Amino acid sequence: MAGASLLTLLDDIATILDDVAVMTKVAAKKSAAVADDVAAMTKVATQKTAGVLGDDLALNAQQVTGVRAEREIPVVWAVAKGSLVNKAILVPAALAISALLPVLITPLLMLGGAFLCFEGVEKLAHKFLHSAAEDEAAHASHAQANANAAVNLVDFEKDKIKGAVRTDFILSAEIIVIALGTVAAAPFAQQVAVLVSIALLMTVGVYGLVAGIVKLDDLGLWLSGKASAVAQAVGRGLLAAAPRLMKFLSVAGMAAMFLVGGGILVHGIPALHHGIEAMGAAAGAWPLGGVWSALTTNLLNAVVGLMAGALVLGAWLLVQRLRGPAAARG
Known part of the structure; x- marks a missing residue:
């Protein structure tokens, strides 16, 4: 009997171990599935927020220009x-909204989209709203700060950093809200994983590229001074490409404002969204239908963004004009 009891006990232990192995395997599969889901959602969220990155990249690269060459990387690092810090504030706030007031996600997306469109139109209208003398004065101020040893460059850099961080806060908020809209239906733990991943990826990606862009001309200058003819040719090419790259990023960023902002606004208005989808589907019947469908949809989104931005800018200018006389009387 004792032997039988021992065999029974061993059999029970073996059964329990089999069950543990099966449950471990199932748990591993579920963990892998969750990891795959997080990776997939992070990829989708990255694609949806990528449109904002052209603007983010161009604006931040422009913000940190104007400081001395040896201080560019420290300034980029400070920004x-x-x-x-911005994202450490925004991610918990976005998660709290998703958990407590998910109904606010769409309105916040719409506000972010409207702001993007407003920024785009304001840039287009810049030459009408700001005189060439103002732009020239700002450029001269930057040049003077670098050339004059009496100027407090620490304060000058602090102003540049503060301006860049303020810009980053607005753009980061747009990125986080767009990403949150992508994963709003996912479990809370997956929302946390996706938003944290997006926040880190965007920060490392954007500022890594900004650091590379602002030092591109220095790299070109260093290569052009080398003895090798190939290195000199590459250096001259980089020196020629650096200002063109900045200009391209500025144009691409402006286009992204209308495409992304307009797309957000369109998705928030069901009738408009279905109408543009129908037009895109109709364009899909043409040769190379997929290309025409995508072009039609994006073009219409951009037109909506342009119109919305113009309306917001007009309202803002009206408020500024109405406040002007009152401010003068006060």
């Missing part, structure tokens, strides 16, 4: 740290 990157400020960006991480």
Whole structure:
């Protein structure tokens, strides 16, 4: 009997171990599935927020220009740290909204889209709203700060960093809200994983590229001074490409404002969304239908963004004009 009891006990232990192995395997599969889901959602969220990155990249690269060459990387690093602080504030706030007031996600997306469109139109109208003398004065101020040893460059850099961090806060908020809209239906833990991943990826990606862009001309200058003819040719090419790259990023960023902002606004208005989808589907019947469908949809989204931005800018200018006389009387 004792032997039989021992065999029974061993059999029970073996059964329990089999069950544990099966449950471990199932748990591993579920963990892998969750990891795959997080990776997939992070990829989708990254694609949806990528349109904002052209603007983010161009604006931040422009913000840190105007400082001395040896101080460019420290300034970029300071702005990157400020960006991480911004996201440390924005991610918990976005998660709290998703958990407590999910109904606010769409209105916040619409506000972010409207702001993007407003920024785009304001840039287009810049030459009408700001005189060439103002732009020239700002450029001269930057040049003077670098050339004059009496100027307090620490304060000058602090102003540049503060301006760049403020810009980053607005753009980071748009990125986080767009990403949140992508994963709003997912479990809370997956929302946390996706938003944290997006925040880190965007910060590292944007400011890594900004650091590379602002030092591109220095790299070109260093290569052009080398003895090798190939290195000199590459250096001259980089020196020629650097200003063109900045200009391209500025144009691409402006286009992204209308495409992304307009797309957000369109998705928030069901009738408009279905109408544009129908037009895109109709264009899909043409040769190379997929290309024409995508072009039609994006073009219409951009037109909506342009119109919305013009309306917001007009309202803002009206408020400024109405406040002007009152401010003068006060």
